[in-house]
Amino acid sequence: xxxxxxxxxxxxxxxxxxxxxxxxxxxxxxxxxxxxxxxxxxxxxxxxxxxxxxxxxxxxxxxxxxxxxxxxxxxxxxxxxxxxxxxxxxxxxxxxxxxxxxxxxxxxxxxxxxxxxxxxxxxxxxxxxxxxxxxxxxxxxxxxxxxxxxxxxxxxxxxxxxxxxxxxxxxxxxxxxxxxxxxxxxxxxxxxxxxxxxxxxxxxxxxxxxxxxxxxxxxxxxxxxxxxxxxxxxxxxxxxxxxxxxxxxxxxxxxxxxxxxxxxxxxxxxxxxxxxxxxxxxxxxxxxxxxxxxxxxxxxxxxxxxxxxxxxxxxxxxxxxxxxxxxxxxxxxxxxxxxxxxxxxxxxxxxxxxxxxxxxxxxxxxxxxxxxxxxxxxxxxxxxxxxxxxxxxxxxxxxxxxxxxxxxxx
Amino acid sequence: xxxxxxxxxxxxxxxxxxxxxxxxxxxxxxxxxxxxxxxxxxxxxxxxxxxxxxxxxxxxxxxxxxxxxxxxxxxxxxxxxxxxxxxxxxxxxxxxxxxxxxxxxxxxxxxxxxxxxxxxxxxxxxxxxxxxxxxxxxxxxxxxxxxxxxxxxxx
Numbered sequence: 001x002x003x004x005x006x007x008x009x010x011x012x013x014x015x016x017x018x019x020x021x022x023x024x025x026x027x028x029x030x031x032x033x034x035x036x037x038x039x040x041x042x043x044x045x046x047x048x049x050x051x052x053x054x055x056x057x058x059x060x061x062x063x064x065x066x067x068x069x070x071x072x073x074x075x076x077x078x079x080x081x082x083x084x085x086x087x088x089x090x091x092x093x094x095x096x097x098x099x100x101x102x103x104x105x106x107x108x109x110x111x112x113x114x115x116x117x118x119x120x121x122x123x124x125x126x127x128x129x130x131x132x133x134x135x136x137x138x139x140x141x142x143x144x145x146x147x148x149x150x151x152x153x154x155x156x157x158x159x160x161x162x163x164x165x166x167x168x169x170x171x172x173x174x175x176x177x178x179x180x181x182x183x184x185x186x187x188x189x190x191x192x193x194x195x196x197x198x199x200x201x202x203x204x205x206x207x208x209x210x211x212x213x214x215x216x217x218x219x220x221x222x223x224x225x226x227x228x229x230x231x232x233x234x235x236x237x238x239x240x241x242x243x244x245x246x247x248x249x250x251x252x253x254x255x256x257x258x259x260x261x262x263x264x265x266x267x268x269x270x271x272x273x274x275x276x277x278x279x280x281x282x283x284x285x286x287x288x289x290x291x292x293x294x295x296x297x298x299x300x301x302x303x304x305x306x307x308x309x310x311x312x313x314x315x316x317x318x319x320x321x322x323x324x325x326x327x328x329x330x331x332x333x334x335x336x337x338x339x340x341x342x343x344x345x346x347x348x349x350x351x352x353x354x355x356x357x358x359x360x361x362x363x364x365x366x367x368x369x370x371x372x373x374x375x376x377x378x379x380x381x382x383x384x385x386x387x388x389x390x391x392x393x394x395x396x397x398x399x400x401x402x403x404x405x406x407x408x409x410x
Numbered sequence: 411x412x413x414x415x416x417x418x419x420x421x422x423x424x425x426x427x428x429x430x431x432x433x434x435x436x437x438x439x440x441x442x443x444x445x446x447x448x449x450x451x452x453x454x455x456x457x458x459x460x461x462x463x464x465x466x467x468x469x470x471x472x473x474x475x476x477x478x479x480x481x482x483x484x485x486x487x488x489x490x491x492x493x494x495x496x497x498x499x500x501x502x503x504x505x506x507x508x509x510x511x512x513x514x515x516x517x518x519x520x521x522x523x524x525x526x527x528x529x530x531x532x533x534x535x536x537x538x539x540x541x542x543x544x545x546x547x548x549x550x551x552x553x554x555x556x557x558x559x560x561x562x563x564x565x
Contacts, residue, residue: 348479352414365450378451379452408423
C-alpha cells in the first residue's frame, strides 16, 4: 500500500487548524506527537459509555473497563513482540519506567562500587535516576563516548562493559536521531554479565520493534510520542526478571494481601501498578497502536527515512555552510530528528522566527545537557518528523529559515 | 496579533549585535554570580564591582560573560549601561521597575518606582506579548540581584 499522506493527515484534526490564517507546520513530534481522530474518539467514547474502575468491582461495567484496559496491554505486547502481555507494565511515562528500573532493580542489585554504563547521548531521563542512585549508593557511572558524526564510539566497549552490572542506553537519540545497534549492544552487555536496559522512547513510535530479537532485558517507552495520549508510559521486561524485582510504588492493586504486620505483592504486572492507573489513556493508547499497525510500522519507517533524506539534502543544499546539522548523514541509522545550528543565530531566536510562519520546532537543550556540552553548544534548534509530515513541511521549514537571518542582519 | 517587529526592535538588535560591557572582572574583588535559563540552557556570568557601603554604595563596574538569545543578551547589555555608576538603591529600584514593566507579578512597589526612567529598556516591553521570552529578558536582572545580595551580605 502506498503511504497516502493526504489521507493520513485528514485523520489528525489539529493538522487542519490554522493560526493567523495559515496552516500549522508541526515539526515537534520528538517532543510529543499529535493524535488521530480514532484516538480522540476512542477516549471520549470510553468515557461516555464504559468508564469504570478496573480490577476492583464486580459489576458488568467494571468488567468492561477492565477488559478495555487489559486489551491495551495486549496491543502493546503485540506492537513490540513481547512474549506475554503480562510482561508489559503501565507507568506514567517513559521517565517513570526508567525510575522504576533504577529504584526497584537498581536498589536491589547495586551497591557501592558497582558500575552502570550509559552513553553520552542519553536523555536526562536515563541519566538522572542513575545519578540519584549514585548519590545514595556510591555506584559508579561510566559513559560510552560519541564519534564526530554522533554515533556511539564502540571502540572500547568491551573494556567499558567489563565489571558492569547494567548497561542502559537509548535506541534512538532524541537530539541526533542516531539509531544505535541495539541487538549488538544487548549481546555485548550479556557477554559481560550486565543487564541490558533500552530507552526506546524515540524508537518505538517510528520503527518495527521486536524486544525479543533485541535480546533486551528491560525496555522503556511512552504513549504520547506514538499518537497516543500523554499520562501513560510502558515498561517491558523479561518475566523472570520482573518477577524477581521488588515493588516500586506501594498501595492498592499491587498487593496480594495486607495485614497490620506487612504485605505480600501481587503477581507481575499488578505488582508494579500501584493505585488507579491511567485507564482512559490506556484505551487511547490501544487505538493509537491500532492506527500505527493499520499504516504499518515498516511503511512508517520507510516514509520517514525518505523524508529525513529529503530534509537533510534540502537544508544542506539550500543553506550549505550556514547550517550545521548534527548526527549521522546515513538515514539507515538515523531517525527523523534534525538538530541544527543556523548561522550565528540563537535557537530561541530561530524558533521565534519559525513560529511566525507557524513552524513548530523545539529550541533548547532537549533534556540532554551533557550531550550539548559535547557538541560544544548550549542549545540547538530541533525539527522532528513523523508519519504525518511531508516534503511540504520541510520546504516550509527551509522557507521560514530563509527569512530568519534578514531580521538579525547577519 | 503581536508581530516580530514588536519583539525585535532596532535598539534590541543593536545591543544584540554590539553588546556593551561584555567580559570578565577579577573575582574577588568583583562579585560573581551565575544565572541560567533551564528552559533553553542559556548561562551567563555577571561580575559586579561595588564601591562604598550601605546607602553610599555605587556600582562602579559591571561585566557580563556567557551566551544567550537576542532578548537575553540585549537585555543584559542595556542593563549594564543603565546601572553603571548608579547608587545600589537606585539599581534595586530599577530592577523592580523593569520587572513590573515585563508584567512579573509579586514585585513589591516602592514609592517613586514608577517615576524611574527606563530609557532604552522600554524597548523590551514588547516581550510581554511573547510570554515564553520573558524569562530570557529577566535572566541578567535576576543574576544582578544575586550579585547585589552578595555585595550586601559582605558588608
